[in-house]
Each structure stands twice: as structure tokens, then as C-alpha cells.
Amino acid sequence: MTSLLLQAIASGFLMGGVYGLMATGLTLIFGVMKVVNLAHGEMMMLGMAISYWLFTLAGIDPYLSIPVSIFLLFLLGFFIQRFLINPILHASEHMQILVTLGVSLILANSALLLWGPNIRSVTTSYSLETLWIGEIVLDLPRVVAFLFALFFTFLLYLLLKKTELGKAIRASADNPEAALLVGIEVNRIYPISFGIGAACVGASGSLIIPFYDLTPHVGPPFTMVAFTIIILGGMGSLSGALIGGLLVGVAESVGAILLSSSLKSVASTTLLVLVLLFKPRGLFGK
Amino acid sequence: MKYVPVLFGLAIFLILPVVVDSYFLTILISIFYYAYLSSCWNILGGYAGQLSLGHAAFFGIGAYTSSLLFMKWQITPWLGMWVGALLATVFALFMGSLSFRFGLRGFYFVLITWAFAELLRLITLSLDVLGGPTGIYISVHTSPWQFQFSGRGPYYYIILGLTIFILIISHKLEASKPGFYFKAIRENELAAEGSGVATARYKLLALALSAFLTALGGTFYAQYLKYIDPETTLGVSLSIEIMIRALVGGSGTPFGPLIGSFILTPLSELSRTYFTKGGLEGLPLIIYGAVLIFIVLFLPQGVATWMKEKIAGYKNR
């Protein structure tokens, strides 16, 4: 039992890294413009789909298609903000929720329309490789995904911390009026931030395609997990998203072995309910 | 005088089943069925302004309760529907008192309603007593006493009746103290509280009323189709179907959901018939997504209000 538990913790931790990257995208979008993106899971699905199709049609290794995912999702996020979110940025929260819900419907069902409801997966030469660490066995693709996710999160951290653009993004998130007064064109920062947020989730999608099945309706659970994470970590907090990601990853996989496997999703949904009720301002919030 | 057009419309809809074919009648039933559910949602989401993405939960509780009572103990759905409605109300009050107690509003409320409905779906999926993923087939004992009829006509009149019933409720609500209090909460909760509105209590009231009525719709659906499963009765897509009609037609207006259903239901029924046959699965929901975005960006008050303004503008000219 202990080794089973350790096993679950380890693989949950690995998935948690990817969750962290995915949730970082969501928390960035929220932090900068206070918009909740209900289409986040569908963007994850798109990232998976891009890598799947590049692999299936052109034989490109999923890890090599990550930049394509990042680029395409950035563009998608950029234009969604520019044309759909920006006009209602200062309108009621309801309207933003409905627009991103609309986007999620369009994305998921376009996928359904274009390539049907089938479950699709990528099998690479390394798909079944494993690593042994003591008693624990780890799937190689999950380890790689974890490392890549940490790497991308770190890159994002550098971008926000060290570059002019990153500082301008953080300044706009912190205090939009002050940002205007120092000469930052906040309205140009918003679509870029949305693009970056979408790129994060796109990369996450590419990272999990070697071991996670793609269907058009794979999105909503991811959206739910992403919101659980960022509410837990504190809406808008980047470090909170990473820590929250790891926590939720572990909680989910431990929950799955404690409950029967058919109740696996129950664990993460219950977690969302509990987080909403007891920690709506996050673990570190007041 | 002002009731003449209403009565005229009513007369048409009473006669229609006699003259239309079965396919057309199916669509009419769908229209009123969604109009009814959406009007139920409208009490909470439209009047009280608490956006729920989890109405499938109340619907599903209604459908499952009456069906299980019928299948396991042969209790007629005419009775079971009230049990279901009560259970849905209890569930709503449980969910609502938790979320309002913890001050969840706006987006957080959307999430928690979604999560609660999702929990119910997942639990239903995994419990064999509830039929698991295959759902429940309701055996046929065609008898009005068992809420089962031959032909679609009776179902049509039942759902028409329910729709008229909820329209009357909405209409009464509009001019009553609870109705005004709901609207006050929607418009400005802070000011409502300061004007003596017990906001938490009235939000619960709206939620309970909405859940109770939605659950009745669940029983109707179960008896009409004689088959229920977790995906179609508890899934988030049903919640979206319910919500979107009110939003398109005009949430917070008595006729908004009805108008929304008249626009969207034929659209989705027709596209489901033709597109799905042509392998274009997903297209109806793409159209929904686009309509949702279009409405929010260009007609945020919904079609009903837009029409009202147009007509008023025309009269003033």
C-alpha cells in the first residue's frame, strides 16, 4: 500500500507540473485583466490536437511541435482578446463569462465537426519507456512533460521578471491607471497577455499528448482543474498556480487510488467545491 | 383588450396539434419544453441575477427520482414528480446556503453550480442502483395514470400547460415584492441590502423556486422519452441549453425564454436532423457558441427587449 501510495504521489506530482503550467496561463489572464477564461480547457485540447495532427500527418515528434502550439495558441488568444473580450472588458462579469463560454462551445464542437468523436492517441517510440526510482516506476513521457513544464514556467517567469514587456504586463496587472501614467499602452498589453496565457496552455497540451487521449470533449475537466488550482493558489498569483498545480496533481492521483477508479473525477470536482467554499481567496490569501 | 392577442395566440397553439404532422409536433413540444425549463432558470438567473451553470442538477434529480420510484415501486410519476421537485429543492437549498453563506457570487457562483451538477453526474455514472452510464429505460404501460400516453398530443398539451403556468408565475412575480427584491439583488446587491432586502434569504428563495419547477420538467422529459441517462439529464450541455434560451430571448423578462426558445429550438432541431445525418455533428453547438457571443456583444439585453425598443421606436415615429 505504501509503495502504491508513493507511486501515486510521484505520478500525480509529475502531472501537477503540467497542471501548473496550464493554470499559470489562466492566472496570468485573470491577473492582468480580471477575465475568467472558461475556454481554457478547450485551448488545452487545441494544443493536444495540434501536436497530434502534426505527428499523425507529418510524423513530427510531439516535443518538436511545441513551438507550433505555442505560436498558434498565442495568435488565437491574442485575437480572442482583441475582438471578443476587449469590447466588454469593463462590462459586467456575466458578459465575459458568457463570451468565453461561447468560445469554448465553438472550439470543442469545431473539433468534433472536423475530426469526429473518436478517441485519438499518439504512440511514439518512447511512449512506453519507464524510469525506475527505487520502488517507484515513472513513465518517461510524464517525466519529460514535467521537466518541460517546469522549464516553460521558468521561461515565463524570466519573461515577466526580466524583460520590458514582462514588467509592463506586471505593471498593468498591478495598477492599470498607474501603468497608463508611466506611458504603458495598457490596451496593447491585454491581447499580448491573453496570447501568452493561451500559449502556456497550448504548450501544456502538446506536453501531455504522448500519454493522454485526445477527444473533442477533453476540455471541461481541464478547465475545472485549472480553476481549482488558481483559486487554491490565489487568483492572479503565478507562484500560487505552480504550487496549486502540484497539490492538485497529487490530490487527484491519490484520490484516484483511495476511491474506486470510476470515481476519479469525483475527487477533483469535490476538491473544486471544497476550495470554493473554504478557500475562495486561496491557501495564502486572507 | 390587451389580453386579446394573448388569447388569440393561445387558441392557435391549442388547435395546432390537430392540423400539423408528427414531426412538426415534436418540434413544438421541444420548443415549449425548453421554453419551460429556460423560464425556470430565468427566475434565478434572469430576475435574481445569479447565473447558474448547473440547472441540469435539478432537472436530473426530478427525472431520476420519478423514474426510480416508478420502476422500483411502481409509484406513478404524477406523484413522483413532486417528490423529485422536493428533493431538488432540498439539494438547491443545501448548495445555495453553502455558497451564499460563504459569500460566493458572480463567477464563483457559476463555478460552484457547475461543480455540484458535475458531481451529481459523476456519482450517477458510477452507481449501479441509478443505472450507471447506461441510464434507465422506463417500461411502457401506456396509461394516463402512469403519465404515459399514446401519441404525442397529450404530451404537447401537458408541456403547453406547464409553459403557460410558468409564464403566469413570471408575470405575477414581476409585480410582487419578491420579484422586485430579486431584481434589486440582481441590479445592486449592496444597495438592496441597504434598502432592507434580506438578500441571502431572497437568493435562496429564487434558487429553491427555480429548482423546484425545473425538476418537474425533468419528470416530463423522462416520461416523454422513456429513457434517461447521466449525460443528457445531468450534463453541462443541458445546463447551457437551458440558460442560452433565456439569454438570447432576454433574461429577466417574462417572455424572453419563450422567444429565445422559438428562435433556438427549431434551429437546433433542424440542424440536428440534417447536419448530424450529413456527418456534421457539432455544428448546432458551434452555432450556439456564435449566437451566445453575438448576443453578448451586440444585443446584451436579449431579443425581447430589443424588439420592445424597436416597436416603441416605431410607434413614436
Add this chain to the structure above:
Amino acid sequence: MSLLEVHRLTKSFGGLKAVADVDLWVDKGEIVGVIGPNGAGKTTLFSLISGYLTPDEGEISFKGLSLMGRTPHEICQLGLARTFQIVQPFPNLTTFENVLIGAFNRTRGVPEARLRASEILKSIGLFEKRGFLAKTLTISDRKRLEMARALATQPDLLLLDEVLAGLNPTEVEWMIQFIRKIREQGITILIIEHVLKAVMSLSDRIVVLHHGEKIADGSPEMVSRDKRVIEAYLGEVL
């Protein structure tokens, strides 16, 4: 016993004392003005009294009943209404409906509430605009609406938070007369105001807050000669 009694009220936000150890009482029939420079804690004081904020320390009682732990709507039902500095209408409801919602507070039944709402709208001069959506009203009408809604709840004590701000001189004069009139109807008034001239002429008594503390409490003449008050407003005299 005074109508409203506030004893040693304290409220801090992140280490900063917004209201510090304030004692205050309002007798039935009085008009009491609360003044003080920006950030003196006036609006915080109102939010504490009306139940929107919970005090860290101190005690508030109204008609001899403790207000501690009561929600804003309960306090409103007891007969203590407030207006907001930034007006808080129900934007997509009509002027009439806005006031009607207030009028339900201490009336039974819709007809009675409608009657009351109409009366108040007539007395405050908004009856002609009863069908307008609140969001389409001008600022000065919105200020009146805010006041009409508060009055419709049939308060014994009315807290007015800067109802004169943003009005032109004629409107200010009208509003002052109106406030006098409602006092004559037996409603006690506690008013925050920045237009000092107005509040000085209107109030029986003035309470001055500065950095959350009460620095003066007395007749308008007394307060306006107080050195600490002048310094609070104009800075240290060089």
C-alpha cells in the same frame, strides 16, 4: 438615552486606524454634521453604523438596541437608512421601481408600497421621471433618487453621505431646504458633507474627524473657531 449611541468605535484596515476610539451620539430630532478632511474616516464610520463593516472594538446602539452583529437589512428594518457617497441605484429599473423597493421595507403589501413610493417621488420632485431607467438620470437626479429610496424605507434616523457633492448652487439650496423639511417630519439626520458652508448652516451640531479620531464636537460656531479643526483642514499654520 440618545437615538443613536456610538461608544469607543474602532476599525483598522491593515494596521491603519480608519476610525479610532470614536464616541458619538445623536438625539431624536437633531441634524448632526460629520466633517473632516479626505481620509478622515467619515464614510467608514457610516459603514460601521449601518452594518456594512464590523467594528474591531466598540459598541453601537440604536433606539436602545445593540446593532452589533446585525446585517444591513436588519438595521434598515429597525429604521436606520443610509445613502451612499457614490450613488448606488438599481440601474436597469425605473425611478419608480427603485423607490418602490425601498418602500417595501416597512409596509405590508404592494398597493401601500406603491402609494408611498409615489408620495416620496412627488415630494422630492422626481415624479415626472418615474418611468425613466435609473441609469439614464442625471447626477443630480440620481442623488435625489438615492435619497428618495432611503426615505421610502421609513427611517427614524437617516445617514446622508455627501448628498450635496456634484450639485450646482441652486440644487444645493433646494436640497438643504428638503433636508430641513424631512427633519420637520420627525426624521433625525446624521450627515457627512464636504460643502462646509451648507453643513454649517444646516446642522445643530458638528462632529469633526481627523485621521479617524474625533477632534471636535459642538455647535457650528464653536467648531469653526477651533484651532485643531482649522489645522486639520488647512495644514499647520506657518
Add this chain to the structure above:
Amino acid sequence: MLEIEGIQVYYGDLQVLWDISLKIDSGEIVSIVGANGAGKTTLLKTISGLLHPRSGRLRFLGEPIENKSPAQIVEAGISHIPEGRKLFTTLTVLENLELGAYVPKARQKRKETLARVFRLFPILEERKYQIAGTLSGGEQQMLAIGRGLMALPRLLLLDEPSLGLAPQVVKNMFEVIKEVNRFGTTILLVEQNIFHALGISTRGYVLQNGRIVLEGTGAELLQNIHVQKAYLGL
């Protein structure tokens, strides 16, 4: 340097400024005093491009600026230090200052300007890696001024720099303002603390209910009994 001619400014349908005209010459410290709600902050927001006048003209160094964006106005040489400081409270002191020099012209000289700001406010150099939100009130105000100076402004708009500061710190603050002015930055100062403000100003304007009701040299206005009236409403 700055010429304002008959501007009318609205918030939605509410007119806040009526027909304001004023002039600031290079090297001056000009104060705008008046009670709360008189429209002082609105005037500054209009100059810095956060609001646009419905009519009237604004010229800076001869160029019309009434239709420019805040970024263009910063670039043109006007820095606005808003009321309540509006720091980036989750960023470090250094990052706040660097962002002050965000516009291209200032960005090139960021290093030199930073050294100058640190000479003026040594405390900011000591605290440069500290999160801005954790500074004391006085230090935050210094940082706000420092951030404004990083843009290399010709004209600095200061909104209530003494707000919420202890009396001793207020004195310091006004010394700093004089110092900044001595280094060649023109200053438009909005203050509630009129004795201090008019004490260091070359000229001043009294704003009441959105209109200019008085103008004169600092000393003249200090003497003027009307000023006290406008304040206390006696």
C-alpha cells in the same frame, strides 16, 4: 510652458470643470488649491490625458495635447504623480523606478536618471529590492515622485503629495519638492495643505466647484481671506 484655454471637462454627463484657463511658465511651482470635490484631480487627469476635455485647448511647449494619449503625453515631457501614489505595490522599488522610464526617450537614459533619483532619495537606493507596498507612507511618496522623475519630465504634476503623511514627513516632502524644482523641473502642485503649498509656490489658483475663482502669487493668496472662506465655507 503649459497653456490651458477654456476647457470644459465631464465625467459622463456630469460637468466637473467649467471654462478653466491657466498658464504655467518654465521653472515655476504653481499650486492649485481648493476644497475636496473642487475638481483639482480632474484637472490633472485632463492634462495627463486620462480624460479629454469636451471643448477648449491644452498646449504644452506650443504643441496641442488635448487629444493625445497618456503615453504620448509622458513622451512629450509631462509626468503625473497621482493622488494616493498609485505605486505598483507588488513590484520592487527598483522595478517601479525602471517602469517610470518606460517611454523610449526616457528609457535610453535610464541608468543616469536612476543615479540622479537615488542621489535625491538615498532611502530608495537602500530599499531598491524591497516590495513597494511594504514601504512606509513617506517612502512611498518619495518613490512615487522618483518614478515620476524617471520619465525625465519638463513638467511634474503632483496630486496631494502630503495626503496621509505625519506632520514632520510633510515638511520634508515640501523640501523635496523645492529641491526637484531647483534641479529644473517645473511643478504643478495640487494640495489641500494650503499653507505649505502656497508657501513654496510662485503662483497659485483657487478652484471652487470646478471654476477658478482666484489667482495670484503664493504670498498674495495666503493673505487673502477668501482662500479661507473657500475652504471652511464661513
